[in-house]
Amino acid sequence: MSSHYRSSISSMTPRSNAKRQRLGCGSSSRRKFCFLAECFSAIPPIVIAFGGINTAVLLISSTVMAFAVRAAGKNRRALLGLLLLGTAALGALFLIIKGFEYAQEIHEHLLPGSLFHIDAADPTHAELFFYIYWLMTGVHALHVTIGIVLIAFFAFRAWFTNAFRNHDTPVELLGLYWHFVDIVWVFLFPLIYMIDRHS
Numbered sequence: 001m002s003s004h005y006r007s008s009i010s011s012m013t014p015r016s017n018a019k020r021q022r023l024g025c026g027s028s029s030r031r032k033f034c035f036l037a038e039c040f041s042a043i044p045p046i047v048i049a050f051g052g053i054n055t056a057v058l059l060i061s062s063t064v065m066a067f068a069v070r071a072a073g074k075n076r077r078a079l080l081g082l083l084l085l086g087t088a089a090l091g092a093l094f095l096i097i098k099g100f101e102y103a104q105e106i107h108e109h110l111l112p113g114s115l116f117h118i119d120a121a122d123p124t125h126a127e128l129f130f131y132i133y134w135l136m137t138g139v140h141a142l143h144v145t146i147g148i149v150l151i152a153f154f155a156f157r158a159w160f161t162n163a164f165r166n167h168d169t170p171v172e173l174l175g176l177y178w179h180f181v182d183i184v185w186v187f188l189f190p191l192i193y194m195i196d197r198h199s
Contacts, residue, residue, distance in 0.1 A: 050101045051193040054094050055185065061090035062182040065151075069175040072168035077158055080171070084155035087178065091148040098141055136188055143181050150174055 068083035109115050112131045154174055157163040164171055 048193045050097055051189050054097050055189050057090050057094045057097070058182045058185050061087050061094070062179055064090065065175050065178045069168070069172055072158075072164050072171035075165055077162050077165070080164065081155045081159040084151050084158065088148045088151040088155065091144050091151070091178075094144060095141060095148075098137070133192060136192065140181070140184055140188060143184070147174075147178050147181050151178065 064083055065087045068080055068087060071080040071083055105111060110130055112127050112134065116127050116130070151174065154164075154171060158171075
């Protein structure tokens with residue numbers, strides 16, 4: 001992965017220069033933005049595949065959660081618990097896939113800090129890109145983790161205490177939280193993995 005990052009970011013080909021001109025990168029005020037755009041577009045296809053798979057996983061989990069909210073409204077305790085656990089499992093699958101991506105990036109010294117290393121024309125701006133990448137995806141992963149814990153807790157409460165019988169508002173609120181987490185990723189995916197790729 002790092003070879004793709006490094007070659008893509010460090011090489012200033014005529015095509016990349018033309019792209020800079022289209023973005024108005026001749027002015028010094030926009031050079032940092034343009035460099036970040038080049039960094040975003042340098043993400044290799046395998047990582048885009050990971051992101052695409054994770055997008056599908058979260059969209060499916062959001063659908064399962066919608067069915068869980070419906071089951072809660074109909075007081076179907078067993079089905080509610082099953083659907084909630086299914087949602088939590090899909091959330092866990094998202095984190096596992098993201099973990100493989102993170103592990104590879106750490107191995108390639110792409111985690112900002114004292115060990116960060118990349119062969120780029122401007123390593124400082126390249127590191128800034130990875131700060132943005134790790135911050136946005138890390139905060140999102142944290143919210144996914146919180147959601148998984150809450151969903152699993154609600155599932156066990158539904159099964160063992162029938163806590164949501166004739167009281168499905170907590171499940172609805174949990175569903176709104178999970179849908180919000182999914183929507184955030186739907187925006188993050190094109191922003192991080194796809195921006196300026198076809199310009």
